[in-house]
Amino acid sequence: MKKRVRFAPSPTGFLHVGSAKIALINYLFASKSGGDFVLRIEDTDIERSKQEYEESILESLDWLGLEYDEGPDKKGNFGPYRQSKRLEIYEKYIKKLIETGAAYPCFCSEEELKKEKEKCVEKGEAPKYSGKCRKISDQKRREKLKKGDDYVIRMKVDDEGEIKFEDMIRGEVVFDKKEIGDFVLAKNKKKPLYNLACAIDDHEMKMSHVIRGEDHISNTPKQILIQKALGFDQVKYGHLPLILASDKSKLSKRHGAVAVSEYKKQGFLPEALVNFLVLLGWSPGDDREFFTIEELKKEFSIDRCKKSGAVFNKKKLEYINSLHIKEARPERLAKLLVTYLIQEDLLNPKQSLEEYPPAMGAKGLKTSYKTKDGRDFSFDQIIGIAKEHQDRIKTLPEITEVADYFFETIEADFSLLQWKDMTEDEVADCIDKSINILSDIKTWDKKQVSKSLLEKANEYGDRGRFLWPLRAALTGRKNSAGPFEVAYLLGRGEAIKRLKQAKEIL
RNA sequence: GGCCCCGUCGUCUAGCCCGGUCCAGGACGCCAGGUUCUCAUCCUGGUAACAGGGGUUCAAAUCCCCUCGGGGUCACCA
Numbered sequence: 310m311k312k313r314v315r316f317a318p319s320p321t322g323f324l325h326v327g328s329a330k331i332a333l334i335n336y337l338f339a340s341k342s343g344g345d346f347v348l349r350i351e352d353t354d355i356e357r358s359k360q361e362y363e364e365s366i367l368e369s370l371d372w373l374g375l376e377y378d379e380g381p382d383k384k385g386n387f388g389p390y391r392q393s394k395r396l397e398i399y400e401k402y403i404k405k406l407i408e409t410g411a412a413y414p415c416f417c418s419e420e421e422l423k424k425e426k427e428k429c430v431e432k433g434e435a436p437k438y439s440g441k442c443r444k445i446s447d448q449k450r451r452e453k454l455k456k457g458d459d460y461v462i463r464m465k466v467d468d469e470g471e472i473k474f475e476d477m478i479r480g481e482v483v484f485d486k487k488e489i490g491d492f493v494l495a496k497n498k499k500k501p502l503y504n505l506a507c508a509i510d511d512h513e514m515k516m517s518h519v520i521r522g523e524d525h526i527s528n529t530p531k532q533i534l535i536q537k538a539l540g541f542d543q544v545k546y547g548h549l550p551l552i553l554a555s556d557k558s559k560l561s562k563r564h565g566a567v568a569v570s571e572y573k574k575q576g577f578l579p580e581a582l583v584n585f586l587v588l589l590g591w592s593p594g595d596d597r598e599f600f601t602i603e604e605l606k607k608e609f610s611i612d613r614c615k616k617s618g619a620v621f622n623k624k625k626l627e628y629i630n631s632l633h634i635k636e637a638r639p640e641r642l643a644k645l646l647v648t649y650l651i652q653e654d655l656l657n658p659k660q661s662l663e664e665y666p667p668a669m670g671a672k673g674l675k676t677s678y679k680t681k682d683g684r685d686f687s688f689d690q691i692i693g694i695a696k697e698h699q700d701r702i703k704t705l706p707e708i709t710e711v712a713d714y715f716f717e718t719i720e721a722d723f724s725l726l727q728w729k730d731m732t733e734d735e736v737a738d739c740i741d742k743s744i745n746i747l748s749d750i751k752t753w754d755k756k757q758v759s760k761s762l763l764e765k766a767n768e769y770g771d772r773g774r775f776l777w778p779l780r781a782a783l784t785g786r787k788n789s790a791g792p793f794e795v796a797y798l799l800g801r802g803e804a805i806k807r808l809k810q811a812k813e814i815l
Numbered sequence: 816g817g818c819c820c821c822g823u824c825g826u827c828u829a830g831c832c833c834g835g836u837c838c839a840g841g842a843c844g845c846c847a848g849g850u851u852c853u854c855a856u857c858c859u860g861g862u863a864a865c866a867g868g869g870g871u872u873c874a875a876a877u878c879c880c881c882u883c884g885g886g887g888u889c890a891c892c893a
Contacts, residue, residue, distance in 0.1 A: 317893090318893090319892080319893045321892080321893075351893060352893095353892090353893080354892055354893065356892090357892070357893085358893095415891095419891070422890095422891085426890095430816080436817090436889065437889090459891095461891050462891095479819095479820070479821090482819070482820080483819090484818075484819075485818075488817075488818055488819090488889090489818095492890095493890080493891055495891085496891050497891095500891085502890090502891070502892085502893090503892070503893045504893095506893095507893085522887095523819095523820070523821090523886090523887060523888095524887060524888070524893095525888095525893090526819065526820070526887075526888080527818075527819065527887080527888045527889070528888090528893090548820085550820085550821075550886095550887095551886080551887075553886080555825095555826080557885060557886070558885090558886070558887095559886075559887075585827095588827065588828080588842095589827070590827090590828095591828095592827085592828055592829070594829070594830095595829080595841085596828095596829075596840080596841045596842075597841095598827090598828090598841085598842060598843095615821095615828085616820075616821060616822095617820090617821050617822065617885095617886090618820095618821075618885090618886065618887090619826085619827060619828090620825095620826055620827075621826095621827095622826050622827065622843070622844085624826080624843060624844055625826075625827060625842080625843045625844085626843095627843090628842085628843055628844090629843090631856095635856085698855090699856095700855065700856045700857085701854080701855045701856070702855085711854085711855080728852070728853095766852080771852085772851095772852060773851095773852035773853085774852085775852080776852040776853085777852045777853070778852090779852085780852065780853070781852095781853085784853095786853085786854090787853060787854075788853055788854035788855080789853070789854070789855095790853095790854085790855085791851090791852085791853090791854095792852075792853095
């Protein structure tokens with residue numbers, strides 16, 4: 310039978326990396342076997358659910374590349390995919406549960422319940438509803454209902470027996486029924502609560518497996534009880550360990566960045582986050598660590614998921630990110646980097662209307678760039694910079710620190726230009742030679758620039774005597790990419806200009 | 816506190832099911848060295864763990880029991 314799994318976030322916040330991992334595992338589980346991956350929005354709590362959160366969750370999922378087959382913005386045979394649009398379905402089942410006697414209305418006030426609970430806690434027992442309203446006679450119940458008394462709907466759970474289920478990750482898990490108590494199914498017939506809606510939807514949407522976080526493990530017996538009362542087939546469950554903060558507690562906002570969107574902003578690549586997340590609790594069984602999503606789709610197996618929680622280690626994320634940056638296509642990287650360069654004001658985009666020849670009759674928007682110090686800068690140059698820095702940055706925004714000299718005026722003094730014990734004359738001579746070489750190059754391409762400069766450098770016993778002053782004059786920095794590449798990417802005009810400028814201060 | 820879950824280097828993990836090949840392998844981090852005009856990359860080496868205690872066995876990280884430790888959950892939230 311075709312596997313069907315779901316990711317069921319509630320739109321009460323941005324997509325948390327922990328939730329993202331759950332979504333990812335579901336996605337991979339489905340992909341591996343050609344099954345379906347469904348997105349269901351659990352917005353039964355209308356107070357806390359927000360449209361903007363739903364949108365951001367969808368956006369994050371899209372960014373991560375976790376495409377779902379069915380969902381609120383996709384077609385599907387089991388919709389609607391928002392619980393707030395499925396109220397009639399729940400109502401139907403609530404009626405059925407009451408009719409069959411599996412559930413009953415409870416008229417206890419919240420204050421009453423609170424007192425009862427306090428008593429339990431005092432006695433050192435687990436707080437549990439007394440079952441008081443179970444004993445109300447049919448007649449009295451009808452009267453109260455007629456009178457319009459406030460009530461909630463509770464599930465009848467006897468004290469006898471236990472609920473067992475075979476967890477895909479943990480093996481057999483057993484709960485004593487007497488620990489559960491008569492839990493609330495719905496605030497009223499039109500306001501279902503989580504466990505009810507979830508159990509019904511998992512059945513109605515034909516889920517074969519439910520893979521979710523460990524924090525749901527204690528909800529599982531309740532949902533099984535509902536499914537049994539309604540005569541549903543039992544779903545297979547799997548509870549994944551939580552992502553932990555460095556203090557080993559559940560990773561939450563107080564620990565720092567938790568939203569997927571924040572990691573996007575911080576300059577992590579989606580495939581890197583995915584790669585990192587999957588490694589939190591899963592391994593292929595050998596020493597491989599680098600995976601693309603496509604590889605994971607083939608390689609992933611739920612049997613290899615660990616039971617214990619894993620600490621979110623940002624250093625490792627950065628490392629994984631650096632690996633994926635190295636692998637990324639320079640064109641793509643350049644587009645991504647531009648955002649950060651613009652943000653830091655190193656680059657300014659200029660959009661202009663581009664008119665095609667009248668015969669083609671079209672117009673388009675053309676983007677060109679100017680550097681902070683007002684020079685034209687082409688997208689090809691940015692691609693070159695991306696290529697040159699792919700193995701120098703761990704996250705995208707670092708580009709503004711390591712490549713700023715390409716975009717603004719630089720300053721170099723003698724102490725910077727000097728290599729070891731070189732004199733001012735020697736430095737000046739080296740710069741003169743560089744200017745001549747660059748001026749004489751016929752075709753300005755990377756190979757030619759490198760070759761000509763390297764030939765000269767090799768004439769020195771210590772290449773640094775030529776290369777260091779050159780690079781320092783070009784970049785104004787102690788640390789940077791190599792002089793050939795920088796000279797080439799800067800362009801002949803700017804490179805020579807910078808060299809002449811360096812000479813002036815000598 | 817009740818219930819449930821978990822426990823291999825600081826962290827992510829392999830090994831555990833099917834005891835010996837494990838005085839425990841890989842990765843991140845950190846430290847040292849090499850390559851390089853510099854930095855980064857890259858390469859080499861080092862650092863560091865079977866939570867503890869009992870069993871079972873010729874042999875235990877691996878099987879059993881107990882203890883300890885950590886986490887999750889106990890809503891008319893999801």
